[in-house]
Amino acid sequence: MNDHQSYIYLNGNRQVNWVGFRQKSQFRFEDTDTFCVMYNNTYEKQYIFDQATRSKIVYFDKLNQKFESIDLIEEVDFNHYQLEFAILDDINGILMAKYYNEGRDDEFHTMTFNSFEDMFNEELLNQTVFPAFHFEIADKIIIDSSQVQLFIKGEEQMVGHFLTEITDKLINEYRAISLLSNELLIKELSLNVDKYFKFVAGFGTVFGIFQNNLIALETIVKQLSLKEKQTLPILICQNRIVGESPLDFSINNRQQKIINLILSMIIKYQDHIMFNQLIDKNLCELIKQQIDLQEYFESHLPNYEIIDQSYPSQHQDNKELIEGITLENPKDVHQKYDELFAYATQNNKDESEQSSIDPDIVLIYFLIYEIKQIKVQKREYFYDGWNYFDFSHILAFASFFIMDLICENQDNLILIKILVIILSFMKLFFFLRIYDGFSFLVQMMAGVFKDLKYFLIFFLIFILQFGMIFLVLFKAQQIDEYNGVNKLAYFLMAFRISSGDFQLDDYHSQNDGLVIFTWMIWLVAVMTLNIVFMNFIIAVISESYERVMQKLVAESYRVKANMIVEREQLFNSNDLTNKQYFPNYIVVRRPLNTEDNETGEWQGFIKDLKYTIRTTAAKSKGEIIQSLNSIQNQNLKNDKKNEGLDEKITNLKLQLDQNSENSNNDLKLIKSDVNGLDTKVNGLDGQTKEIDVQVKRLDNKVDGLDSKVLKIQDDMEFIKSSLTQLLQKYNQ
Structure with missing residues (x-):
């Protein structure tokens, strides 16, 4: 094909003037210079592209030798820039135009003969427009090559966006990461969690990949806490248009930890009514699984605050009105004020007349019910x-x-x-019980009797005991005050004692021996029945009252819910589909100041308990602060005292050094004296040796003297014996 002349080459290199040849197509052409080569999305087929009108494209199939046409959704003018070539994706119904001029970007155009469902083929995982129809109330959708931006009716600010710049490599990584061990998974998510924020059909986002892995989800939550909320894309949604979201999966598998984690993420990062469909369809199942939904009901997901001039913020009627309405889009409520509240307000002003109804008709109605x-x-x-x-x-x-x-x-x-x-x-x-002001009183009365059932039985036993004692003491005499009840009079007397109503007229009629004993029984009865039991009853009632007040709001809603369930169980099939009974939205107009309604839970002893805790904490805080101040003052005094200690310590150190030096000198002198003593000791050792020699000599001499003495003793014995003999002879 010649790019500068209106000629084309058909099969067999046959040259044909395009302007004349296209007249055979029987299509009417407005321009003459918009034709170019066109290929299919796989470049296997070749066509001749031309624009017949601003909304119609005509192309010639060279293989089949016939003309075909394409109707475009929007009007397009290809005449201002020279076309280089075009690509036809007939599967998805998309036409791409490529221009020679670098100043104009490539354009994508949508054909009308393909439906949206055909365009969004779920097998094409990298389809960029696929997530555009995930949310029902999304009104405006902007699609480009990298992201899909979602808006809702009446809001200029973007609600959320998908990142859809997908490559084959990323799809393979989405497949591979779920196979990693938890240790490697945590490391990868800590380093590259942003990569998995993109939406891939069939996988979803990072929450869809790891919807069954609590450890991975906790790691993702930690990484999300480090990022700004405004920069994050939509992370929790269905993995396909007819697929399930991570929340659906965890609910079906009853994974309560994962349910709570995903709920908290939706409330924190997707807190908009557009995302409510993720939770709303599972609301009954969440309640059955006893999931805490308090944060959800307090968020913007189920609630939409109407800020509109048609809904006045100030009104002379301070009543709270609740009306149901069926809407295609919650934003449609802005035009429904008169329909909602004009009729309701008129009903509040008009008082209907009460007509008398025959009691038997009312009885039949309740019997049938x-x-x-x-x-x-x-x-x-x-x-x-x-x-x-x-x-x-x-x-x-x-x-x-x-x-x-x-x-x-x-x-x-x-x-x-x-x-x-x-x-x-x-x-x-x-x-x-329908009215909040009476509901807790009715519940309290029921709760008190329920709590007192065993106590009342025990109390009646004591009444019977003292009644029988009085019956015996008074010998079952007739009491005029209790005429007609006979013997029950004494049991009533015992009950009157318990209530503090004492009847003492008949005590003086007792015999002298029984009067003292009767008064003793009366004192015991007063102590037991009036003082002990009555105070016990007051304590139990106070505890029941406190327990009812603690869960006042929850109990009120429980009662209303039971009444609603009881009523709905009697609905027929028509009632169940009636939009007046079951609207898909509820609009509430109430006074801005609702402090009186919100303080119900903190009445009674809970309020006193909070005040006691607050005063005790304040008192303890004051005592602690006072103790800290006294300690600081004492520390300052000690610091002043310690200032003179440094100088004293220095002087002591100098004295120690001087004493140490003196001690060293003394040691030197002592050492020299010891050396002199050593020499003297050595001299003494020599003298000692000489003395030892002399002593040995003396020992020898002594030994000689001993021998001489022995001889002298022998001589003396001899002389003695001789003299004895001489004397004996002389006497004879």
């Missing part, structure tokens, strides 16, 4: 104590109606009337 309840609830009907009161009320009213017609004994009618009155007020108490 209870029978329907029994059919629907079956055994569960008998698990609710209020149902016994409802059915007893119908039976009592029917009995009264019948007895009133046939019975002449008015005493029996009086008893039935009293029973009907009691049960009627029980029915009134049942409906009073």
Whole structure:
């Protein structure tokens, strides 16, 4: 094909003038110089491209030798810039135009013969427009080669965006990373978590890849905390248009830790009503799995604050109004003020007249209602104590109606009337639970009797005990004040003692021996029944009151929810599909100052407890601060005292050094003296040796003298014996 002349080459190199040849197509052409070569998306086929009108393209298939046309969604003018070539993607219905002029970017155009569902083929994982239809209320979508931006009706600011710049390498990495060990996975996510923020159909984002790996998800959450919320793309969504989100997967597998983690991420990073569809469709299952949804209900996901001039922020009517409405888009509510609240306000102003209704008709209505309840609830009907009161009320009213017609004994009618009155007020108490001001009182009364059941039994035992004691003490005498009850009078006397109402007129009639004992019994009865038991009852009631007040709001909503469930169980198929009963949005107009309504939970003893804790903490804080100040003052005094110690320590050190030097000198003198003593000792050793020699000589001499002395002793013995003999002879 010649780019500068209107000629083309057909099969067999046959040259044809294009302007004349295209007339055979029977299409009308407005321009004459917009034709170029066009290929299919695989470059296997070649066509001749030309623009017939601003919204119609005509091309000639050289292989099949026939003309085809393409209708474009938008009007396009290819005549201002010279076309180099075009590419036709007939599978996805996209036409790309390439220009010679570098100042004009390549253009993508959408054909009308392909539906959106055909365009978004789920097998094309890198399809950039695929996530554009994930969210139902997204109104405006801007698509380019790297991201998909989502807007909703009435908001100029972008709600969120997908990163869709996908390559084959990235898809392979998405496949491979899920196979890594947790240790390598944590390392990779810590370094390159941004890479996995992009949306790949079939995988989703990083949360979709690791929807079953708690360790990986916790690592991702840590990395997200280091990034700015505004820069993050949409991270939690369905992996396909008809696929499931990470939240759907974790709910189906009952993975409560992962559910809580993903919920917190949606609330933190995708806190917009557009993303509510991720949670709203799973709301019932989340409640069944006992997931804490308090943060969710307080977020912007289920709630949309209407800021519009048509909804005045100030109103003379301070009532809270709740109206249901069915909307295609929550933003449509801006035009629905009159439809919502004009009628409701008018209803509040107009007071309808009350007409009298025959009691038997009312009775039939309630009877039919209870029978329907029994059919629907079956055994569960008998698990609710209020149902016994409802059915007893119908039976009592029917009995009264019948007895009133046939019975002449008015005493029996009086008893039935009293029973009907009691049960009627029980029915009134049942409906009073709807109102927040009465709900906690009814619940408190029920809770008190429930908590006191064993205590009351024990209390009645003591009443019986003291009643029988008084019956014996007073010998069952008739008491005029209790005329008609006979022996029960003494049990009533014991009960009056417990309530502090003392009746002492009959005590003086006792015998002298029993009077003291009777008063002793009376004192014991007063101590036990009046002081001990009554204070116990007050303590138990106070505890029950505190417990009811702690969960006041939650209990109020529970009661209302049970009533709603009871009513909805009786709906027929038409009622269940009625948009007035089940609108997809609820619009609330209420006063801006709701402090009075929000303080219900903190009434009673909880409020006192908080005040006590606050005052105790303040007192402790003051004592601690005072102690710290005294310690600081003491430290300052010690610092001043320690300032003179440094000089004293220096002087002592000098004295020690001087003493050490003196000691060294003394040691030297002592050492010299010791050396002199050593020489003297050596001299003494020599003298000692000489003395030893002399001593040895003396020993020898002594030994000689010993021998001489022995001889002298022998001589003396001899002389003695001689003299003895001489004397003996002389005497004879």
